[in-house]
Amino acid sequence: MKKEILKKTANSWRFEGNEIKYVSEVLNSGFGSSTSGNMNQRYETAFAKRFGMKFAVTSNSGTSTLHQALMAFGVGPGDEVIVPALTVVMCGYAVMHAGARPVFADVLSDTFLIDPVDIEKKITKRTKAIMAVHMYGQVCDMEKILKIAKKHNLYVLEDCAQCYLGTDAQGRLAGTIGHVGSFSTENSKHLSTGDGGILITNDEVLAERMRKFGGMGFKNIRALNGQVRKNKDTFQDPKYVRHDTFGYNYRLPEVAAAIGLAQVERIDFIVKKRIKVMEKYRKALAGCDYLVPQRIPKGSRNTCWTFAVRFEGEKRGISWYDFRKKFMEYGGDGIYSAWALVYNEPIMQLIHKQGRFFPDLPNQAKHFKGYLKGVHCPNAEKLQPKIMQFTANQGIEKDMNIQIYALKKAIAFFNKK
Numbered sequence: 001m002k003k004e005i006l007k008k009t010a011n012s013w014r015f016e017g018n019e020i021k022y023v024s025e026v027l028n029s030g031f032g033s034s035t036s037g038n039m040n041q042r043y044e045t046a047f048a049k050r051f052g053m054k055f056a057v058t059s060n061s062g063t064s065t066l067h068q069a070l071m072a073f074g075v076g077p078g079d080e081v082i083v084p085a086l087t088v089v090m091c092g093y094a095v096m097h098a099g100a101r102p103v104f105a106d107v108l109s110d111t112f113l114i115d116p117v118d119i120e121k122k123i124t125k126r127t128k129a130i131m132a133v134h135m136y137g138q139v140c141d142m143e144k145i146l147k148i149a150k151k152h153n154l155y156v157l158e159d160c161a162q163c164y165l166g167t168d169a170q171g172r173l174a175g176t177i178g179h180v181g182s183f184s185t186e187n188s189k190h191l192s193t194g195d196g197g198i199l200i201t202n203d204e205v206l207a208e209r210m211r212k213f214g215g216m217g218f219k220n221i222r223a224l225n226g227q228v229r230k231n232k233d234t235f236q237d238p239k240y241v242r243h244d245t246f247g248y249n250y251r252l253p254e255v256a257a258a259i260g261l262a263q264v265e266r267i268d269f270i271v272k273k274r275i276k277v278m279e280k281y282r283k284a285l286a287g288c289d290y291l292v293p294q295r296i297p298k299g300s301r302n303t304c305w306t307f308a309v310r311f312e313g314e315k316r317g318i319s320w321y322d323f324r325k326k327f328m329e330y331g332g333d334g335i336y337s338a339w340a341l342v343y344n345e346p347i348m349q350l351i352h353k354q355g356r357f358f359p360d361l362p363n364q365a366k367h368f369k370g371y372l373k374g375v376h377c378p379n380a381e382k383l384q385p386k387i388m389q390f391t392a393n394q395g396i397e398k399d400m401n402i403q404i405y406a407l408k409k410a411i412a413f414f415n416k417k
């Protein structure tokens with residue numbers, strides 16, 4: 001029997017728990033698929049427990065989870081969902097996957113998060129849900145968002161892809177505040193299964209719908225149970241029918257679920273590492289007036305997917321590009337920019353202007369044509385080119401300090417100029 005040992009690399013610290021043990025269990029059990037629900041169920045139970053929630057539903061990505069949640073809310077053609085302008089394009093896609101229109105709300109220049117005042121301005125009689133995206137590790141202003149949602153009878157979907165164990169000013173965990181919390185476990189996220197996603201909720205009806213929609217609508221699926229095959233004698237019968245709900249195949253493979261289970265066992269340890277790097281970055285910025293860190297509202301906890309700052313160096317004659325270059329010359333990781341605003345991505349413009357999903361195929365998206373008419377989010381447009389994201393996935397102090405050294409040196413370099 002070949003024994004695999006995890007080699008020590010810059011990334012291996014993330015997978016030094018029971019990952020290999022649980023993956024071996026899956027393989028030794030003859031590759032039980034998620035139709036039998038073993039590793040998926042164990043992972044879901046552990047995840048739900050850590051977040052103090054009744055239901056967790058695994059999925060194959062953090063885009064699929066958004067789609068599943070919106071479908072469970074009953075979002076469909078003719079509906080609108082409010083989404084921040086500054087997030088990944090997948091937040092907009094998920095709304096369109098459900099057949100509805102994303103309506104973009106502006107963000108705040110200090111927290112970089114969706115602006116509740118603008119949310120309220122964007123509400124129409126077609127609005128069905130608000131997608132609160134907790135960017136870079138910081139929880140949105142959920143108190144205000146919940147108030148608006150209640151007033152207008154809307155669902156609230158929290159996208160926590162970048163925010164594991166973040167809390168708002170009331171101490172509530174991201175993902176447990178709205179109707180549904182959605183997480184991505186794509187490789188760069190706090191927890192990773194390579195690719196994957198997971199949903200949490202206390203609402204049994206929503207949990208069952210989300211699981212069924214992601215599980216091809218097998219009729220045996222329940223809020224707490226993904227098993228689709230039960231008694232073989234009932235099942236192997238020409239009269240037996242299997243599907244009573246529409247769905248996609250968004251199931252998470254058992255091997256990925258095995259990794260997820262091991263990851264959630266170490267969630268506090270992993271999150272603490274990111275917070276530690278963030279604290280070091282924040283300290284290193286003391287006295288620097290042109291790198292303005294994402295504001296953390298009093299009492300809330302940012303868990304730093306990346307350390308995000310607003311670069312205001314232009315007013316001191318320093319360009320975004322020059323600062324990034326200098327930081328890297330001193331040994332820092334490549335600073336990430338912010339993604340283009342969702343509505344500025346070429347595909348979102350193509351859908352708007354030509355009603356196409358592919359440049360060379362007409363008509364597929366004709367029902368969305370013109371959906372961006374009048375869209376303008378001035379804060380997000382001003383902020384997006386200024387964002388710098390410093391990496392926060394270092395596992396050991398030495399690697400963290402390489403980033404901090406580079407940041408201090410780059411600041412000192414431009415101070416001298």
Ligand SMILES: Cc1ncc(COP(=O)(O)O)c(C=O)c1O
Nearest residue numbers: 061062063088090159161184186
């Ligand atoms: C805020 C946000 N939402 C959704 C997603 C989509 O997750 P996935 O890549 O797992 O589909 C991501 C991933 O980058 C994200 O950062």
